[in-house]
Amino acid sequence: MSAFAAPPVRRPRRPRRPDGRRLPARVARLLLLIGAPLAAQAAAMADYFQPFQDKLKDGGNGPVMLRVPAGSFQMGDPYGDGQADEVPVHRVTIARDYAIGKFEITYEEFDRFTDATGLPRVPAIEDDPAWGRGRQPVTRVSYFDAVAYTQWLSEQTGYTYQLPSEAQWDYAARAGTSTRYWWGDELRLDMANCYNCSGTGAPSSHTTPAGSFPANPWGLHDTVGNVWEWTASLWEQNYGGQESRRATPEEIKVLPNHMLQKELALRSGSWNLYHYYNRSASRYYGAAQARTNNLGFRVMREIDPQ
Numbered sequence: 061m062s063a064f065a066a067p068p069v070r071r072p073r074r075p076r077r078p079d080g081r082r083l084p085a086r087v088a089r090l091l092l093l094i095g096a097p098l099a100a101q102a103a104a105m106a107d108y109f110q111p112f113q114d115k116l117k118d119g120g121n122g123p124v125m126l127r128v129p130a131g132s133f134q135m136g137d138p139y140g141d142g143q144a145d146e147v148p149v150h151r152v153t154i155a156r157d158y159a160i161g162k163f164e165i166t167y168e169e170f171d172r173f174t175d176a177t178g179l180p181r182v183p184a185i186e187d188d189p190a191w192g193r194g195r196q197p198v199t200r201v202s203y204f205d206a207v208a209y210t211q212w213l214s215e216q217t218g219y220t221y222q223l224p225s226e227a228q229w230d231y232a233a234r235a236g237t238s239t240r241y242w243w244g245d246e247l248r249l250d251m252a253n254c255y256n257c258s259g260t261g262a263p264s265s266h267t268t269p270a271g272s273f274p275a276n277p278w279g280l281h282d283t284v285g286n287v288w289e290w291t292a293s294l295w296e297q298n299y300g301g302q303e304s305r306r307a308t309p310e311e312i313k314v315l316p317n318h319m320l321q322k323e324l325a326l327r328s329g330s331w332n333l334y335h336y337y338n339r340s341a342s343r344y345y346g347a348a349q350a351r352t353n354n355l356g357f358r359v360m361r362e363i364d365p366q
Contacts, residue, residue, distance in 0.1 A: 161358035
């Protein structure tokens with residue numbers, strides 16, 4: 061550079077949270093425009109990403125939710141040693157911020173819905189106290205049951221709750237990572253509830269209460285194992301675009317012979333599967349009317365543009 065050349069112009073860097081995540085661009089721009097001091101920027105970032113709960117009309121709170129910033133990520137198995145349905149690896153862009161459940165929906169949350177709507181409670185599993193209810197993730201709920209719960213939440217809160225698309229689920233579960241698990245490439249014991257994930261050496265035989273294991277970098281619990289989770293996306297043997305959209309009611313209509321038009325994508329893995337089937341890229345499928353003891357869900361919520 062010449063001694064008389066003007067120094068390069070550098071754009072102000074978008075502020076980051078203490079955990080390294082950038083503040084959403086629109087919020088960062090506002091802070092820069094108003095000349096907010098660094099302390100105010102940090103406070104705004106901390107506030108934006110704080111867990112929150114929407115108020116229910118009949119009293120109490122909805123599920124604990126976490127904001128997820130818009131962004132892009134690689135979806136699929138980048139190592140080439142996964143299942144045949146984890147390809148092609150492709151870049152997916154999440155265009156808008158959204159919120160997703162910090163935990164899988166629990167029995168106590170689902171019981172509140174069924175009690176309020178007059179529906180029968182999901183029965184206990186063989187009256188086995190090891191399974192329990194309360195903070196255990198609700199299981200044996202169909203896709204239709206999960207959708208009904210999100211519709212009730214929407215009516216109670218005034219916000220739009222849905223099941224996450226498969227891409228939204230994957231993006232939040234990876235939390236900015238590209239490794240086999242959110243914590244790294246190798247299995248670490250006592251990080252998740254799967255068949256061979258326990259440090260005691262004993263195989264898992266049931267679910268564990270929501271939040272029993274460490275959260276991923278974005279604050280979500282149980283994105284590895286515990287229960288498979290319904291998504292709103294149609295299942296495809298190989299990724300072809302359905303992962304970024306939601307199935308329509310017509311696509312998942314139950315036919316008179318009790319067969320379905322399509323199946324839905326499931327994510328997360330399960331308590332009764334080995335760690336290989338609980339990787340970040342692992343996926344499976346289920347008929348919308350299925351109800352099993354290793355299948356539950358978490359919810360997402362639209363965030364109004366600022």
